[in-house]
Amino acid sequence: ITEQMLATSYSYSAQSGYAEQTLALSELGFANNDATQAALAANEMKVVFGGWHATAGTEEQYSRILLTFKDSEGEVIGLPIELNQSGTPNYAWQRRETSAIIPAGTVSLVYRVELSKSRDTGYLALFDDAFVYL
Numbered sequence: 001i002t003e004q005m006l007a008t009s010y011s012y013s014a015q016s017g018y019a020e021q022t023l024a025l026s027e028l029g030f031a032n033n034d035a036t037q038a039a040l041a042a043n044e045m046k047v048v049f050g051g052w053h054a055t056a057g058t059e060e061q062y063s064r065i066l067l068t069f070k071d072s073e074g075e076v077i078g079l080p081i082e083l084n085q086s087g088t089p090n091y092a093w094q095r096r097e098t099s100a101i102i103p104a105g106t107v108s109l110v111y112r113v114e115l116s117k118s119r120d121t122g123y124l125a126l127f128d129d130a131f132v133y134l
Contacts, residue, residue, distance in 0.1 A: 016116035022070075023132060024108045030134075033107075041104040049111060050097035051130040055087040056123035061116070062087050063127050065096060068110040069103050077103050085116075091126070102134070 030036040039045050047067065055061035065083040068076055081100045088094045102109075111132055115125040 016114065018112055018114040020110055020112035022108050022110050025106065025134075028134060037104065040102055040106055043101050045102040045134060046099055047102050047109065047132060047134055048097065048099040049081075049130075049132040050083065050095060051113060052093050052095050052128050053086070053088065054091045054093045054126045055117075056091060058087040058089055060087070060118045061123055061125035063096070063125060064114045064116075065130075066110075066112040066114070067100070067132070068112070069106040070108045070110065071105045072107045077105055080112075087125075091124075093128075 025036055026033070036045075049067050050065060051063075053063040055063070062085040064085045066080040067082075068080040069078060071077055081098065083096050083098055086094075086096065109132065111130065113127050113130060115127055117123065117125050
C-alpha cells in the first residue's frame with residue numbers, strides 16, 4: 001500500500017473522506033494467471049488487511065476499511081470485506097485487521113479507508129500504516 005498518513009482537518013464542520021488504492025495480483029508477484037486462478041478456485045489464497053487508526057473518542061470520529069475484489073473486466077466479485085466504522089478513546093492508536101479467502105476470478109483488490117467525524121467536534125480522525133498481505 002502506498003505510504004501516507006490520513007486525517008480529517010481540525011475544524012468544527014462535518015467531514016468525511018477516503019483514500020483507495022487498486023492492487024493487481026499480477027503486480028504483486030502472481031503473474032502466472034493460470035496458476036493463480038487455480039489456487040483461487042481451490043480457496044488456497046487468503047488476504048489479511050488493515051491499518052492503524054486513532055480518534056479522540058469512540059462516538060464522534062470513525063475509520064472504516066473496505067476491501068473489494070474485482071475480475072478481469074473490472075466487475076466487483078461478491079460484497080466487499082469490511083472492517084466496520086470504529087473509533088478509539090483519547091487518540092489511542094489501535095490496529096485494525098481482518099482476513100478473507102480471495103474469491104475465484106479475482107485479478108485485483110481495491111483497498112479503501114474512509115474517515116469521518118461529526119460536525120460538532122474540532123477533533124481529528126487519523127489513519128496510518130495501511131497493509132495488505134497475501
